[in-house]
Amino acid sequence: MHRTGELYGQFKTLEQQKDSANLGMWIFLVTEVMFFGGIMLVYTLNRHVYFPAFAMGSNTLSLKLGGTNTIVLLASSFTMAMAVWSAQVGKRQLISLFLALTILLGFVFFGIKYVEYAQKFHHHLVPGRSFDIFYCSNHPTMCDDIGAEEMETERDELEKAKSLDPDLNSHAQLYYSAYFGMTGLHALHMVIGAGLLVWLLKNSFAGMYTPRWNTPVDTVGLYWHFVDIVWIYLFPLLYLIDRHK
């Protein structure tokens, strides 16, 4: 059933029909706000209580990788917005092009995230029995991707954090649980979004979206932008704690 642009009986105009679809998406997004809000609250509470450990954990993240991912994700929001515009003005080829670009940028994000996660596994920073915030400072040869100078500052910071919090390792583990929980759920949302984008791309190749009817492009766009907003908050919350020395 491909009812592209057909007016359903309960609506007066196509415009009203589209507004209803958008409203439905927004109501779903509001439930998502509450979903991520709960996790943000858990993060905020623990950050408040175990600040030295959270600052220490944050400083072991790569600002370069996180910053690049922020730019990549913002760019993908732009291409998504352009895909919606292309549909509204009826430029069929451009819809496919911008959707493909959005998917591509999504995968660049996944690639960078993979590099980051792999690094955390190597550095024993994944919550569990082998978690050890001191691993790299005790085994510098195992963490050769960290420069000598960086390693020196990390040692100083560890020393300082340890004097503020005797149980630094456990509390740093809390930070990393929050990190993996929040970024993992965000990535899961992106995987779902990428799946929806592939579906849109398939339909746009078939020429389904026109200025008269492009509701799916619009609503998936809303979802994709929402996921971007989540990252806009995750980036400063996770990567930028106490960066000033």
Place this chain on the structure above:
Amino acid sequence: MAENNSTHHIVSPKTYLTIILTLMALTGITVWAAFVNLDQFNIVVALVIATCKATLVVLFFMHAKYSPKRTQLVIVAGIFWLAILLFMTMSDYISRVDYRGVRSPFTQVTSPGTRRLA
């Protein structure tokens, strides 16, 4: 197609470009600001910038500026409920006093910036 029922406002690519460049610039500013020592206000600055970015995305990329009032009401209500969740819970935890001799780790704030831990 002769008939075009949509009277929806179409945001121009030029606007989108302006927005994305602003978002990129704000990302740069937030990284820069994180390295300036503002003590407890670092997080405030970071969240204010993040909220500016989110607002731009909602208003323009998500077309909220051109949406019907009822859609806007849903958005505002969502943010309001999130504010209740964060403010009420945090004010409870921060202001909690010792309860039957049990010290809550949430109240062991000694002086601004340094927190003694349980």
